[in-house]
Amino acid sequence: MSQSAQSHLTLILDLSPKQWHLSSLEPDGQALSLLSFITQVLAFMNSHLALRHENTISVLGAFPRKSVMLYSTPGANDSGLDSTAPQDANTYQPFKTVDTIVSSRIMEEMESISDSIDSPTGLVGALSKGLCHINRVINPATRSSIESSSPLDPRMLILSVSPDMSTSYIPIMNTIFAAQKLKVKIDVCKIFGEDNVFLQQAAHLTGGSYVALMQRNALLQYLVMCFLASSSLRKIVAFPTHDRVDLRAACFCHKDIVDIGYVCSVCLSIFCSPVPVCSTCRTKFPVKTLRRFGFGPPKAVGNGTSKSGSATPQ
Amino acid sequence: MAEHALLPFLRAQSQNSLTRLYGRPSACLSVSRLLQPLEQQIVMSLLWLEAPVAMASISSWTLPTKDAQRQWEAAIGSLNSLHLISETRGAIDLNPMFRAGLRTAILGGGTHQSFGVPCDKSDKEGKDGKRGAVTIDFLDKHASQKWETILHYMVSSGTEQGMKPSEGVLYLLRNGGLMSSATPSTITSKGFQFLLRPPHAQLWDLLSQFLQMSEDRGMDLVEVLSFLFMLSTMELGQDYFTEFLTETQEVMLEDLRDYGLVYQRKAKSKRFHPTRLATTLTSSLPPLLSSSMKGSSLESNPAGGTPDSQGFIIIETNYRLYAYTDNPLQVAVLNLFVALKSRFPNLVVGALSRESVKRALDNGITADQIISYLTTHAHPMMRKNNPIISSTVQDQIRIWENERNRVRTEEGYLYNDFRTERDYQDVLQYARQLGMVVWESDAKKIFFGRLAGHENIRSFISRRTQSGM
């Protein structure tokens, strides 16, 4: 049985203060505060580390306009002793180290946030940093220390609360393709808010799962049942499959998410309405085409509309 | 992936002692690490549920394919036999002790002290400051030295001058049938097989032997097991107090010190350090152990001349073998089945030959063991090949093994000179019913029967001749 002995989990926590505030204001039974979220996520992280001695984890936080690597399992040859966490006979030391570091780092970062509460989170930054990290970990050729060369089974889990950020459409897609190349599955758990089009695509394209949380108070159970298993196990155990996947894109001009777009044939830029000149590659489009789409320079308005009425099926 | 060596042993334990064992969070954590991934998934899914789950809803967790269903049932069965789950009225629930234990382990807290009581740092500074702290490097070196002493003793059959492992270890080796109990004791064929196993398997072989023995010695198995599990969750480089250990465990400490699992500065020291051998007990990854062993065994060239300490053997299709090592143990093990030709400061050159392999086969080593040894210790450059060991070499080793199987000896009797075809057929028929026929020739009317069946066959023949007369 081909089964990798080691699995690496990159956890991306969406830590937008605004969204978490909204989440805690939900009606009874659905409210989930940041604090109880962190507690449950820590338990999930420990569960992952509990499965195997060799399992590794890295945790990234996406804060408003910022992304931070909160914790990553040190290399096997590093000193296991960490002075930040005092030893305790009642706790497994690695768990304690992870928990202490992650929660204290989150608090630190949260306190340093001042004015930018509303800004979108640095999800792309977290994603790309996570991928860079995975890239370093699975390509050990240039690493200085000798570590076990057993096949790693890297995957990613995004715990998202923020809505789609259409401004970062292209970077998000680029990270998705990079993940595909690294054979990293991206799992997404949507904890709060509307379905996320781009993250749905991320899970779909990398073969991960996208789960929108139904009962927010059972977060840990959701996490354990849907996202704990390594990829080899997903052939046996039934995991949530994709519901409908929205393959929409964001247009380049207004960053709106569109289902029908106008595409430049040269550079494939997407626009939500016909434009005379491609803003990306400066290609001028033929007047004929523009008229067909009901767009025309002011002087040809009458002409253009009459033609478009007949040519465009509505 | 093979099941962990400890699980069959755990299965053989009574439900009571297992439940007592599960009372300790560290044991729960370690046991759950020994499980197969699917079993782990089941345990984890049940862990945070308060009520039993109906069988019907649980089976919807798997994909409806046949293969998945089969694996699922095997996993449930395995968990049942470990008393981790119980089935009552069509619903499955986790063993309550285990659930509580694992939850505590994951969430932390409690006052169970099952992860070992560490010595205070400041305390250590004050007391050991002059004597120098125990570093991880030192522990690794210590562990591998102890361990290699055992292996080296075995491979040289105790003849070579040098470090001799302690009496406890020797007793264990003899008891486990790895060394013959005669004096001077020599290595048995089981012992040879043991030498070629991956280091992690060796460790567990010895430990399960130890468990068996401690059962005979009347030690409390729960104590023994929970101590092993506690060790496996300890932090490398940290020292722990012995005073919180039970009496049984203090006795064990002595044995484990001999195997290199723990280090104590003095026999009566109040603190002990687990070594890497101990902290990776529940890891299924042998390289951790082997790399630490080899990494520290390069005492003669501290700069670490080998680029990758995991593999050192290169074998060519012409059966030439180059081993980049200066470790006497590895050389000695290779010498079991390789005709070594020349030796350099960090390189040993030899060749697999018919004679050398036959010698190994005579010692009870199998071809598969040789091949798996070569594969596990293949040089990183060799790992780029597929298969790692060229099929020419693999096949040849197997052919040499098969050569030995051309002739098989069997004690027995040859029955011939049957007067009639009928006589021959009847007796043959009878012998066949007994399952005692080794070889027969209808043309010559002779057959060969096993020794065990001779009495019966002879009496059958005499009865026949009597009644026929």
Add this chain to the structure above:
Amino acid sequence: MPPNRSNLDLSDSDYDEEVDVDDYDGGRKHTGKTKGKELPKNRDMGLGGKDGYSWEATYTRTWDAVQEDEGGSLQNAVEDLLARGRRRRLLAPTGAIRRTIIRHLVILIDLSSSMLDRDMRPTRFDLTLQYTREFIVEWFDQNPLGQVGIIGMRGGLGEKIGDMTGNPQEILKTISDRDKLLPDGEPSLQNALEMARSSMNHLPAHSSREVLILFGSLTTCDPGNIHDTVQAAISDKVRVSVVALAAEMKICRDLCNKTGGAFGVALNEGHYRDLLFEAIPPPAQRANPSTGGSALSSNPSSDLLIMGFPTRIPESSAPSLCVCHSELKRHGYLCPRCLAKLCDVPTDCDICGLMIVSSPHLARSYHHLFPVKPYQARTTIADAAPETCGGCSLAFPVPRVTLSDGSASGVSPVGRYGCPDCQKDFCSDCDEFVHSVLHVCPGCS
């Protein structure tokens, strides 16, 4: 055409060397044997120590390719490789250039008996098949909306091996069976070119038409005047590129020059691969036709297309009829305009005629439009510089004491590379990864 130029130069210099050595030998009364020994050495030097003509190399000495330093370490050699990669990236044009993205490519594979030559290991034929497979995978990765067809040249005929399709798996399947493609007879450039041209006749104007010829033979066996075919190719705006495995042929070079394609002769296995893979990035469209070729001036006219991005229906949904095959199916894609159910994308909706593409297909090529700016090699560590890389968050490697003159070739002596925009430092691994795979700067986003 850098490969070819250097090729010509080198053969010249080789010749010079030979004469020199002859004279020299004559003067010093050396035997012919010494000369033979010295010659390859000179040639190696001329070729940058690495690339020899593969038909000259009797023995491949892989260990010659890397040079150890005094300590026996290969670090310098590795560094050189890295530096080369960095330089290439720095030279690459930045900023958005116009590229054709909806591409159509026909690969003409020479299946004549000359492909059985063993100057490239294992044989030219096997190597070509192997590289073609890699090429197709990579090509579709970067040109997801493109289509590829394969035509073989064997026995004086053009032979259709794989029809134009947008599915890499289908194409790979057509060339998976080696035994069906065994080389035989003479190749015919004209026949194959005509076949390729006709298979791309129906294509709309905004898509590119490209032909890539992998040519091992030194002859072509044509039924008519091949120059007519070349003219036809020019008028159809077909861009022809040739990778020759043996030597340069005038007709091949003319073909490429006149149609605006690239021509190259493969020196050895590695170079062959490089030449082939140069055809992967979408060709840049120059706004005003430069010296490249007259065909470019009238290259595919740009157009604005209307496209729909569908919703994917999962396998678990209730089955319904699809509009394309009228079959009951569970999964499919919904047209955003008329909500018809389609089996696969990209396609045109059978009901409303809308072009349906999956947006990730489009997005795959966006990194060409907005490339990450090349990072600058830091020469010193600033005082306030962080200790971990801005990408992987791992510690920077400790700067080594022995340094080759790396700073000049774009390699940072301290192992740090800085983004010109966000001013964050990255390690060399992340630098490489960000520019070749990720295409997002972790610091800026």
